[in-house]
Amino acid sequence: MTIESTTAAPSALSRLWAGTRLFRPVLFLVIAMLVFFAVTQPVFFTAGNIANVLTAAAPLWVVSMGMTLVVITGGVDLSVGATAALAGIFLAKTIEAGLPAWLALLLSVVFGAVVGALANGLFIGWLRLSFFVVTIASMTTLTGIVNLWSNSKSFYLTDPLFAQLSGGSLFGIPYPVCVMIVVFALFLYLERRTFFGRDVFAVGGSFSAARLSGINTTRTIVLVYAISGALGAVAGVLSSSRVGAATPQVDPSLPLLAVAAVLLGGTSLLGGLGSVVGTALGVLFIGLLQNGLSIAGIASFWQQVITGVILVAAVLGDRISARRRPSRRQRAADALAQADAQAEARAEVAADPVLATKTEATGAR
Numbered sequence: 001m002t003i004e005s006t007t008a009a010p011s012a013l014s015r016l017w018a019g020t021r022l023f024r025p026v027l028f029l030v031i032a033m034l035v036f037f038a039v040t041q042p043v044f045f046t047a048g049n050i051a052n053v054l055t056a057a058a059p060l061w062v063v064s065m066g067m068t069l070v071v072i073t074g075g076v077d078l079s080v081g082a083t084a085a086l087a088g089i090f091l092a093k094t095i096e097a098g099l100p101a102w103l104a105l106l107l108s109v110v111f112g113a114v115v116g117a118l119a120n121g122l123f124i125g126w127l128r129l130s131f132f133v134v135t136i137a138s139m140t141t142l143t144g145i146v147n148l149w150s151n152s153k154s155f156y157l158t159d160p161l162f163a164q165l166s167g168g169s170l171f172g173i174p175y176p177v178c179v180m181i182v183v184f185a186l187f188l189y190l191e192r193r194t195f196f197g198r199d200v201f202a203v204g205g206s207f208s209a210a211r212l213s214g215i216n217t218t219r220t221i222v223l224v225y226a227i228s229g230a231l232g233a234v235a236g237v238l239s240s241s242r243v244g245a246a247t248p249q250v251d252p253s254l255p256l257l258a259v260a261a262v263l264l265g266g267t268s269l270l271g272g273l274g275s276v277v278g279t280a281l282g283v284l285f286i287g288l289l290q291n292g293l294s295i296a297g298i299a300s301f302w303q304q305v306i307t308g309v310i311l312v313a314a315v316l317g318d319r320i321s322a323r324r325r326p327s328r329r330q331r332a333a334d335a336l337a338q339a340d341a342q343a344e345a346r347a348e349v350a351a352d353p354v355l356a357t358k359t360e361a362t363g364a365r
Contacts, residue, residue, distance in 0.1 A: 022267075026281045029264075033288050033292065036292075044291070052291070054174070057180075057284070058177065058238050059084070061183070062235045062238065063228075064258040064261045064280075065279065066080070066231035067228060068187070068265075071262050071263075071268075071269065071274060072201060072204045072273070073200055073203050074207070075124060076135065076255075077116070077120060077228045078135040078136055080228055080232040080254060083236070085236060085249065086146050086236070087115075088236040088237065091105065091108040092245075101159035105161070108236070108237055109233045112229040112232050112236070115233075116229015116230065116232065117226035119138040120229070121224070126218050126222070146250060147248050150246075150248040152248055153248070154248070155246045156244060157244055158244075166241040183234070184276065184280055199216075200220060203217050205272030257307065261279055261282030263282070263314035264285060265281055282314075289310070
């Protein structure tokens, strides 16, 4: 008698739970923080305060989405704060030159992408220079350009478009939050449904194996830093709209907080592993923490200390979780072995005309 064993297919809930493996710790932290502040600070859970939290977190949210791709490739973009300030000055200058505000806004985003690609992407992706040295150098250079171009002066943004962008809403949702939702949806699709997203993970997992498997690694890295620059420009536009002026002041904490959010969300600092969903939770954790501490009357200096401790804890958490995963060398060896197997298979097909015919017929079907 034959006994057939049947294995029940995993339910949608179990699959959803399994998908939270990377960012489960920060998910619990966000839930615990919401409960804590809801109990201790009655003002915290009002609609106005939640809207303020999300609106204030919008620049960090946008920058962190781009930083996620950068970290997945095994790098970090420390120049994104300077790019945001430079894009704000570019926005003010183009409006001053007579361009419509909406066109100046779009050109500012394109300008940020070009800056990211030229100042970082080419040096890191094409010349293979250290991302740390390159982004530090570009941060310093762009900061100087911002002050030279602006003459260390702020420029007021008087066009109604920016007042609407900072204070308006769509179906009751503030426009900065709408930007957050759109950026998150785009990056979630980019990460999970596009060949470019797969290339980003492959480059971070093993640069050599990705190149051997036919991925244009230079183009991938240049595009990643271009995207980071574009989102830095979006953050600069949001920040300038909120204060009503483009200022030459570079926020040095923006890239560090973005890295903290990315690491809190489970993205590996070694590259090849990460999720924009986890990054979103990391940004929410930082935004909720800062808002809750402000409501509780904690001085801003202590907020900086706590944020610094969070960054160190995120790095330590990444190091601990990395020990449970295959080492980067092992992942590279596996990827190289897979690339070699694919190359051998292609060589066998090319050497055997009969096999090549069968393969073409199979592909045609």
